[in-house]
Amino acid sequence: MKFTIDSSALADAVAWAARSLPARPTAPVLAGLLLEAKQTSLTLSGFDLEVSAQISLDTDVEEPGRVLVSGRLLADITRALPHLPVTIATDGPRVNVECGSSRFTLLTLPVEDYPSLPSMPTVSGLIDGPTFTSAISQVAIAAGRDETLPALTGIRLEIEGDTLTLAATDRYRLAVREIPWKPEQSSISATALILGRTLNETAKAMTSATEVELAFSSRDGAVESLVGFSGAGRSTTTRLIDGEFPKYRSLFPDDSATSAQIEKASFIDAVKRVSLVAERNTPIRLAFSSEGLTLEAGTGDEAQASESVDAQVTGEEILIAFNPQYLVDGLNAVVGDYVSMTFVSSSKPAVLTGMLTADAKPDSSYRYLLMPVRMAG
């Protein structure tokens, strides 16, 4: 194998493909990065048995070949290279890296022991890259972290025609985002559950792609097990969670008794200030009335705090309590300068949606459902 390539392009590619390589693999080959040079392209692959990452670069290949080297070492080397063309060539059991006057020699790992990478499922449709990334980060905040409830650590992907719905919940809040996308077939209907952490990282790596391809595994006779994403020359597959996601659509209340519109930035600041006196796991109380919104925390002999915030309230007065962190998470996730909150009663979940301006219509493409905390007495 022998090829020459721009060093910074190589460094970026290696850094990305090697990012998920395990520090303590079950077998040494799994810490390897697979370099495959074919005619005019170089493909780098990494696989930690959960997530596979593959990236292709156009380059001049002098001699095609396939070699496996320590991913972290190659990443260290490529990061340090001067901005010049770099030539990589095999020499028996070694690989030589030459760039300007720098020379490195790496030992290879046995490429024949490397497991075959999961094959990319067939493409189901296309989605705008930046939108996808932001949508994932909006719902990922609500994903659970309790690994004994695996289905809740996931982000649910639902495809129905040209709408892609993302949802995540940890039982205390639920975040749902709907985005338009371009399916290969307009009649498509599919679902997948992916580990929130993994999907968030995957999406971040795709920010530079204008369009991301989504691929669901549906090979004949095989278990639905994989989802693939590709864009900007990068593709990655990840294992699905084999579990039941709660039926969440019916959780959103059909009507509301109270609704309030509040300027977001001052609301967030007020919540943060007032919750300073709220001990761990104690709630912050919100009183909505025609005069606006009053926030309170702390009880009895303990420290107390209260603050008023302007709010446009319609409907009945309501007193409701929330976990302050969960409230802030929701407020940060909705898009726009204002937030709309709707309530049924102080024991039923509230719904948060974003508003671009004070007069704009609430944007229901992202909804954050938040369970209230029961108040003492």
Added chain:
Amino acid sequence: MSVFDGLVGQEMAAHELQVAVSDAQLVLGGQAGPAMTHAWLFVGPPGSGRSLAARAFAQALQCQEGGCGQCKDCLDIANRTHPDVVMTEPVGVHYGVEDVRELVAQASGSPIRGRWRVFVLEDADRLESQQMDWKPANVLLKAIEEPAPHTVWILCAPSLQDVIATIKSRCRVVSLRTPSASEVTEVLITKYGAEPELAAAAARISQGHIGQARRYVRDEDTRNRHSDVMNLPASLTTLDACIEAAAQFVETADERMKDSVKGRDTQEREDVRQVYGVGARGIEARGVAKALNDLEKTQKRRAKRARSDAVDLALLDLLSFYRDVLMVQWGADVSLINKEFAAQLHAAAAGASPEITMRRIEEVLRTRATLSGNAAPRLVLEALFATLRDPAVAH
């Protein structure tokens, strides 16, 4: 060629597993397959090949041919690089709660290669924590009771009594038996090319433990250590000799431990070097010193366990000696385990009554129990040897 061919003397279990594998194929096709289930407990005495059986079962489940041993799936499992098969063992004496949690989290993933997601837990008897509770086992309970649709758990333990009832009741049990001396002899001859006579002796002395038998055949040090134990009872003439023998015994066990972990320790160090790319020129591999340091700590914990295992194995040899003595004293028509040491056996038999021999056997058994409770080996062994010299003194 099937992966089950490698199991010695386990025709019953292999048959049961093969039926499960063909039913598993039906389950994948959406039909009922009652012989397949999601949680298995493989029980069998040390040396019966529990982990080998578990690996063979994993291969048979993942392989398109039901365990050919040659395809990419089978080879990846053997290399521990199969994305859908996880094989674990406790690092130290016990499983940690965190380790088990990690496994449970992984177990919710679906199989990438579209068949099964298999988790093999060796030494499930060590799901008991250091505090003698079963916290690690409890973390596992829900996961093995209601696993994801394609997840299969395979737990291995020496016997049913070693596993907490809540785990046991959630698993289908596969019993592996101790292979007979003739089965072990045959394997040693056909597979490892041992001389028939040596193979027969190894099979008898190892009492069905294939790993031990193979070591006996291959390694002269192992044979010497065994004959040392056979000569030990006669050497216990004075109290000084007993104390000397205890020191020697611990030292020999240490050597035995080192031999048993050496190969693996070296391999692991080599693996770490490969992971970090040691051997490269022009750049220093970063972080390798720390990784090797961490590895050494792990290996030390494992060595501690291996050392107590080595003492126990030597005590088992001693037990087999007194068992033979008793057979000689009774004139029983059964084959002697340590036939090669007839002179020592007969001398010991002539020098004591069967009652005394029985008492000696009890003392060895009691010492094994004491040592499993973290006592200082040398002191306990000194006490044992002093008692063996003159059992009357102890009571």
